[in-house]
Amino acid sequence: MKELSLNILDIAKNSVKAGAKLCTVEITEDRETLDLKISDDGCGMKEEFVKNVTDPFCTTRTTRAVGLGIPLLKLEAEQTGGSFSITSRHESEYPDDHGTVTEAKFYKNHIDMTPLGDIISSVATLVQGSPEIDFLFIHRLPGGEVRLDTRELREVLGDDVPLDLPDVLVWIKENLRGQYDELNAKE
């Protein structure tokens, strides 16, 4: 992938597919590292499946027997000297507390670091693709944090206005852009 934000979009879609009600994307950066954490309350995966999930030939796809989303993210993290992990609790064993957490650590100054890219577009694309579920996005930077919680948006919009309404998507993009601009102005 050319941008880490594209990996994020790709991996968060797994949460959507797992029937998550809430998918949380956290990016935590300091001068040297970038930690990515994507967690959900979806159906989770069984232990055996989790073990094989970084194998490109392990996939839920039906169109072909190759799935590259997770292997790509793992590769991109490890090629910076970073790490990757995925833990999951399947609903059959954890009926009240199931879901999946995917984490990756990147060393930003490594020459093979994939740039984060257009994260605002990825967040907007996630909401556009799955307006029925909630997303919590938190980007912690040395100067402060950028945050979007679709549950708060829903509270303001009520039940009649869907999150994928073009006006709402524009609002989301401009709101995030504004938060980033404010942080940049502070630095």
Add this chain to the structure above:
Amino acid sequence: MKSLAELQAIREKMKNRVVLREGQGDIRVVVGMATCGIAAGARPVLSAFVDGVAEAGLSDKVTVTQTGCIGICQYEPVVEVFEAGKEKVTYVKMTADKAKEVIEKHLKGGSPVSEYTIGNN
């Protein structure tokens, strides 16, 4: 920065409008957004359709949705256009610029841009 008050304004604006999701003559634009599509550049293509359809005032007639892998990864980004009573049109190797052309000529004008369809690629 866009504030919550502006979000409230969107709600007020929508109050008097009935959002028709499925009506007759509806056009559905489906963008492949699996790993293959995303890696090939589907995100800006999707954005171009979402923004372009709204700007062209086609929101009542056209819905833009995402789907998984369509199975022809080498042709990604792939966009399918479904219209009641018409044959499906499959656009391949799409870009944001091509998307703008499709909105103008196909979604607005009614004639598919055959240059970008799978039969010609």
